[in-house]
Amino acid sequence: MTFLEEEKQLEQEVEKLLDLLKNHESVQQFQAVRNRAENHPKLKELEAQIKAAQKDAVNFEHYGKPEAQRQAVAEINRLNKEYKSHPLVESYRQSLIEADELLQHVSTMIQKNVNRVIEGEEE
Template structure:
């Protein structure tokens, strides 16, 4: 367990941030599309067909059947294209990009603020070192 994980205030603030993100419209839309895509029977069927065709291609290659392997690869490519062009997959990818952009914005903003706070502390600390309050003369 890292030292930050043992800090109750940090854990609380992290939970607040995660709750806020979970309620953001972009994240909600992503989760809705993700759920629909995972529950879509046609997409599941395509995924299974791709797996079968991949296994077939491997077996055909193993047993030295290049024409059958070539046909299996063609079938894999057709299924992959059908999958990629499915409206739910397209929507999922669009929402995923939006969610990633939001998370990138949040993490970049946090990083910038933390770095700025550290720099300010270092600046203030160096000023205090240059002019000590203990009565000594530099």
């Protein structure tokens, strides 16, 4: 088998692995939760409120209004807490962790097997 043939075969195997990963339950669940979170009206509203409060805090600092800046920072903290405790955000984080664990596991398996082949333990 030539180098180009081996490379093409390797690319095909990588594509198969990618398809398996894309169709894995944890990856599918993560993508579904991510899509719901990205399109959730309440979360979008909170994101807009956080950005507005951040702009206010920067402007208050620039214009030397420390009390107004403190209030804006307190509002940012309150909004961030509300955002982070939203059930959809919590679900997103959990599904991200699960999908990441799957990818880490697959990466570790590939690395171990490649190392064995390189070291001549397996052919």
